[in-house]
Amino acid sequence: MHSLSKPRYRGVFPVVPTTFTPSGELDLDSQLRCVDFMIDAGSTGLCILANFSEQFVLSDEEREVLTQAILKHVNGRVSVIVTTTHFGTGVCAQRSVRAQEAGAAMVMVMPPYHGATIRVSEEKIYEFYARLSDAIHIPIMIQDAPVSGTPLSAAFLARMAKEIENVCYFKIETAGAASKLRELIRLGGEAIEGPW
Numbered sequence: 750m751h752s753l754s755k756p757r758y759r760g761v762f763p764v765v766p767t768t769f770t771p772s773g774e775l776d777l778d779s780q781l782r783c784v785d786f787m788i789d790a791g792s793t794g795l796c797i798l799a800n801f802s803e804q805f806v807l808s809d810e811e812r813e814v815l816t817q818a819i820l821k822h823v824n825g826r827v828s829v830i831v832t833t834t835h836f837g838t839g840v841c842a843q844r845s846v847r848a849q850e851a852g853a854a855m856v857m858v859m860p861p862y863h864g865a866t867i868r869v870s871e872e873k874i875y876e877f878y879a880r881l882s883d884a885i886h887i888p889i890m891i892q893d894a895p896v897s898g899t900p901l902s903a904a905f906l907a908r909m910a911k912e913i914e915n916v917c918y919f920k921i922e923t924a925g926a927a928s929k930l931r932e933l934i935r936l937g938g939e940a941i942e943g944p945w
Contacts (some may be wrong), residue, residue, distance in 0.1 A: 760793025907937035918943035
């Protein structure tokens with residue numbers, strides 16, 4: 750069994766930037782060179798399609814092209830986390846299933862939100878992650894990022910880790926991250942496989 754003391758993944762997983770041509774199309778040649786550079790530099794794994802990978806400017810087709818091309822190119826050399834964030838549970842689950850089928854080690858997902866003001870309740874956030882977990886069998890990393898504007902308490906995150914099968918990794922990017930991680934580990938114990 751995987752747990753805080755026996756995690757599946759640990760180490761350095763940098764976010765891979767998405768590269769474009771001067772006219773704005775995906776530049777797959779430079780993209781794959783970038784991936785190789787990060788692996789050759791000693792990265793334990795990679796994270797693709799994250800906020801700093803320009804995920805919000807990519808079409809669904811571009812996301813799919815990048816996911817397939819990068820995972821095929823990596824070919825198991827390192828583990829790859831694929832960000833599959835979307836406000837809609839069904840869309841997020843579909844993205845996650847496709848990432849899993851392509852060889853992703855894990856998916857990273859922010860809580861559902863839209864724009865500057867549309868948020869959902871803790872009950873609906875819990876339901877969102879539970880339904881996502883039911884769709885896949887790889888770990889889910891909850892991305893607690895300021896851009897979502899959705900407060901996620903350490904107690905709520907620990908509860909989800911204990912109760913939702915694949916929720917076990919957490920990327921805390923909010924102010925006071927170190928304190929929040931300590932509290933998350935205290936409350937969640939061995940259910941917190943990856944506090945990042």
